Amino acid sequence: MDIGKNQHMISEIKVTSLxxxxxxxxxxxxxxxxxxxxxxxIEPRVTLLDALRERLGLTGTxxxxxxxxxxxxxxxxxxxxxxxxxxxAVMHIKQEITTIxxxxxxxxxHPLQAxxxxxxxxxxxxxxxxxxxxAVGMLNEGHATTDxxxxxxMSGNLCRCGAYPNIxxxxxxxxxxxxxxx
Amino acid sequence: xxxxxxxxxxxxxxxxSAIANPTAKFIAGGTNLLDLMKEGVETPQQLVDINHxxxxxVEVQADGAVRIGALAKNSDVAYHPVIQERYxxxxxxxxxxxxxxxxxxxxxxxxxxxxxxxxxxxxxxxxCNKRVPGSGCPAIPGYNRIHAILGTSExxxxxxxxxxxxxLVALDAVVHTQGPNGDRTIPxxxxxxxxxxxxxxxxxxxxxxxxxxxxxxxxxxxxxSHYLKVRDRTSYAFALVSVAAALEIKxxxxxxxxxxxxxxxxxxxxxxxxxxxxxxAAVTEETFRTAASxxxxxxxxxxxxxxxxxxxxxxxxxxxKQVAAMQGEVV
Numbered sequence: 001m002d003i004g005k006n007q008h009m010i011s012e013i014k015v016t017s018l019x020x021x022x023x024x025x026x027x028x029x030x031x032x033x034x035x036x037x038x039x040x041x042i043e044p045r046v047t048l049l050d051a052l053r054e055r056l057g058l059t060g061t062x063x064x065x066x067x068x069x070x071x072x073x074x075x076x077x078x079x080x081x082x083x084x085x086x087x088x089a090v091m092h093i094k095q096e097i098t099t100i101x102x103x104x105x106x107x108x109x110h111p112l113q114a115x116x117x118x119x120x121x122x123x124x125x126x127x128x129x130x131x132x133x134x135a136v137g138m139l140n141e142g143h144a145t146t147d148x149x150x151x152x153x154m155s156g157n158l159c160r161c162g163a164y165p166n167i168x169x170x171x172x173x174x175x176x177x178x179x180x181x182x
Numbered sequence: 183x184x185x186x187x188x189x190x191x192x193x194x195x196x197x198x199s200a201i202a203n204p205t206a207k208f209i210a211g212g213t214n215l216l217d218l219m220k221e222g223v224e225t226p227q228q229l230v231d232i233n234h235x236x237x238x239x240v241e242v243q244a245d246g247a248v249r250i251g252a253l254a255k256n257s258d259v260a261y262h263p264v265i266q267e268r269y270x271x272x273x274x275x276x277x278x279x280x281x282x283x284x285x286x287x288x289x290x291x292x293x294x295x296x297x298x299x300x301x302x303x304x305x306x307x308x309x310c311n312k313r314v315p316g317s318g319c320p321a322i323p324g325y326n327r328i329h330a331i332l333g334t335s336e337x338x339x340x341x342x343x344x345x346x347x348x349x350l351v352a353l354d355a356v357v358h359t360q361g362p363n364g365d366r367t368i369p370x371x372x373x374x375x376x377x378x379x380x381x382x383x384x385x386x387x388x389x390x391x392x393x394x395x396x397x398x399x400x401x402x403x404x405x406x407s408h409y410l411k412v413r414d415r416t417s418y419a420f421a422l423v424s425v426a427a428a429l430e431i432k433x434x435x436x437x438x439x440x441x442x443x444x445x446x447x448x449x450x451x452x453x454x455x456x457x458x459x460x461x462x463a464a465v466t467e468e469t470f471r472t473a474a475s476x477x478x479x480x481x482x483x484x485x486x487x488x489x490x491x492x493x494x495x496x497x498x499x500x501x502x503k504q505v506a507a508m509q510g511e512v513v
Contacts, residue, residue, distance in 0.1 A: 045185060
């Protein structure tokens, strides 16, 4: 089978879920992303980041450093923020994965997205997907209230353009309005 | 990353048979292992996913000890009310490390097992006695600013990078493991090894052994504890020097003390010499300085990390002052 050409020959591929104790070498697996189930044929070594970008075409999540040091790859898994570059796609079957593409409801922006625009919280935009997903996760965690706490708990997201003050301002405004996000 | 097979396990027995494969490794959070695999430093042929084992709880035992399951996430431990109340240094140490995203992924067991950030260890083109025994240590004649001043040998000066482990060492934690030869308990001070002439051996853990829990003994005065981390950045960087400190003070005399150091040693470092100076002494700056000086008496600096000797002393003094201030002692 030529797996390079067409990932979506779903009707011909038997979708398997992992059987505990049985080694997995590469097979179609099901990932739930932004509320939709996707089938991807991958090897175990495909990171969640690469599965999202390269296999599912969800390129909103960025590869910045690929080593868990910049936060550009931040996504939400079961509502919790993680670095998708340092985890394997196969480890997240049956979990709810939310990427930047999944935050808006149709044309209605997520409050954080609207706040980032209002407060000019990005320049080049490369860190922005990770910043917003990380901020959603941080607000779900509920430990940050002051600006200093927001800065500290967002420290896993680097911004080479230096939009930090505006990022903090955007987060603080959205903190009042954020709805729970899975 | 090299190709590998992946096995999901849901029971200890399944994990035990999977790890019997000498080329297999457990994966939990994966935040260190996958990073090392991307660099080619670790090349397991099979990963055994243990995340579904029921080892994530934090529970108070009958004797007052707190048992932390090996799969408890760093963030869950740091924010756990029992940990925050009884062992604030541990909560602070964990929150001082990595980033929120990484703390959500990383487990206690994995944090114990994390490997050094030495540039040469992480670069497979470089010789490295830890990675390739006998190949040499390029850090000793090389750029060694982040390397150790304590616990070093002629073969290795790599710093142990964990924050969590510094607090665990100060608290006399005990590591519980399960393996083919049965269950055993390993005091945290023995768990990590000095490099000596076997820098490739970092812990007492056997290949087929799994960490299942970490017990923290009851220590009432640990409520008066603090973790102070000094680094090049305000956040999200490894320690140049870090100090975990706890003081029990009665009538301005230190009746008990725990001090451990990070960022300066080849394994998480219990500063027993400092504790000996502190216990029984008056709560004064001079006492703190004497204790700090004792803790670096055997320090062996390298060309680029000599500053750590002074920085470690100042950080120890500041950390002790902070703990004293928590109890109303102005030093």
